[in-house]
Amino acid sequence: MQSLFLIFTVFIAAITCNNTSYGQQSTPIDSEILFVRRIAPLLREKCLGCHGNNPQEIEGSLDVRSLAGLFAGGDSSEPSIVTGKPDKSPLYLAATRNSDDWSEMPPKEAEQLSAEQLTWLREWITSGAQWPSKPQQETIQKKFAEAWSLEDGIPVGTSGGLSPEWTDRKYDPAGLWAYQPVTKVAIKGTRNPIDVLIEQELPTGLTLAPRADRRTLIRRATFDLTGLPPLPQEVEAFVNDASRPFISFTPLRRANGTTLVGCRPLCRFIRFCE
Numbered sequence: 001m002q003s004l005f006l007i008f009t010v011f012i013a014a015i016t017c018n019n020t021s022y023g024q025q026s027t028p029i030d031s032e033i034l035f036v037r038r039i040a041p042l043l044r045e046k047c048l049g050c051h052g053n054n055p056q057e058i059e060g061s062l063d064v065r066s067l068a069g070l071f072a073g074g075d076s077s078e079p080s081i082v083t084g085k086p087d088k089s090p091l092y093l094a095a096t097r098n099s100d101d102w103s104e105m106p107p108k109e110a111e112q113l114s115a116e117q118l119t120w121l122r123e124w125i126t127s128g129a130q131w132p133s134k135p136q137q138e139t140i141q142k143k144f145a146e147a148w149s150l151e152d153g154i155p156v157g158t159s160g161g162l163s164p165e166w167t168d169r170k171y172d173p174a175g176l177w178a179y180q181p182v183t184k185v186a187i188k189g190t191r192n193p194i195d196v197l198i199e200q201e202l203p204t205g206l207t208l209a210p211r212a213d214r215r216t217l218i219r220r221a222t223f224d225l226t227g228l229p230p231l232p233q234e235v236e237a238f239v240n241d242a243s244r245p246f247i248s249f250t251p252l253r254r255a256n257g258t259t260l261v262g263c264r265p266l267c268r269f270i271r272f273c274e
């Protein structure tokens with residue numbers, strides 16, 4: 001009987017303990033994490049341009065830089081968020097673009113929120129619309145940085161974008177050609193592999209241009225390499241040479257002794273000759 005009592009006590013303790021940790025971790029903290037991970041970047045990217053970046057010109061008088069600003073609301077004087085109730089929150093309703101009472105936000109259709117972004121907003125409001133302090137945000141960011149980065153993909157150096165979100169965007173390695181292992185493609189026959197590959201991938205409805213004759217080839221190559229048309233004797237020599245264009249092009253020299261190929265990369269030269 002005593003041991004039965006003990007088991008019962010442990011059982012109750014386990015439930016209580018679970019409940020406590022659930023209570024602490026679930027609602028507020030999930031909402032804080034969601035804020036740092038999704039909501040703050042979303043508001044920055046989609047709303048702050050008109051609702052806070054320039055404090056002198058805040059559209060509709062709605063300041064989205066803080067929770068206090070959201071609760072204060074804009075011209076309507078209605079709080080933009082009703083905690084726990086997205087369907088009563090002007091912020092969410094405006095973003096759904098499907099409300100009789102609130103204008104579509106952001107106003108430009110091209111910038112509308114995706115279904116996923118709307119779900120984040122909804123969840124954030126439902127879970128208590130927590131807005132952690134700056135130091136708390138940094139702690140959360142640090143704590144989850146690695147896990148999020150694994151989920152989001154890898155960063156790739158770029159020449160920059162209009163927003164930090166775009167500049168620092170992450171890529172799924174499976175979608176990046178530079179991360180794919182190099183494979184050797186078997187090309188049958190003696191034709192130039194580039195032609196074969198282009199033919200294989202040619203979209204329906206497109207056909208290859210006819211092969212250029214030698215006169216056209218020498219003109220294209222000379223324009224590309226020197227910016228000028230070929231000399232008449234260069235055209236004659238090239239047209240009357242029976243060897244393959246690539247071979248007959250090599251010895252071509254200008255009157256001043258420079259070769260036509262000069263120091264331009266050989267690949268460009270081959271592209272025009274073959």
Ligand code: HEC
Pocket residue numbers: 043046047048049050051059060061062073074075076077078080090091092094095102103105106107108113
């Ligand atoms: C290009 C500028 C622009 C952007 C971007 C923008 N808004 Fe607005 N917003 C306005 C203007 C202008 C008004 C006031 C006129 C109106 O309500 O149509 C307004 C009003 C609002 C209001 C009504 C405030 C009130 O109490 O009257 C809400 C809510 C709102 N915006 C939410 C958002 C949200 C959320 C985003 C981002 C997802 C956003 N806006 C992005 C220009 C913008």
